[in-house]
Amino acid sequence: MGKNIFHAGDHGAGQVAKVCNNMLLSILMAGTCEAINMGVKNGLDPAVLSEIMKQSSGGNWALNLYNPYPGVMENAPASKKLPGRLPSRPDD
Numbered sequence: 001m002g003k004n005i006f007h008a009g010d011h012g013a014g015q016v017a018k019v020c021n022n023m024l025l026s027i028l029m030a031g032t033c034e035a036i037n038m039g040v041k042n043g044l045d046p047a048v049l050s051e052i053m054k055q056s057s058g059g060n061w062a063l064n065l066y067n068p069y070p071g072v073m074e075n076a077p078a079s080k081k082l083p084g085r086l087p088s089r090p091d092d
Helices: 013-039 045-054 059-065
Strands: none
Touching: 013 045, 013 059, 045 059
16 A cells, blocks of 8 residues: 555546556656657767756656666666567467
């Protein structure tokens, strides 16, 4: 159980709030990776750029705890060289 509990409204409102939050996280992850990619393509070090953005208006949860760019955060999934393919069928 989480430590922060909110009453969002009628039945199902909490699920809607969770989906909205997950959507925002997905957008932040994609935007963070795109911004770092643009910086890297223009000669910036991804770790340095991440630190700059953390201290600026672009700071977000993804940069601080779950950086989606490989090699920036040692324990983030992007740095663990996970396979890039999920099975499309149960028998794959």
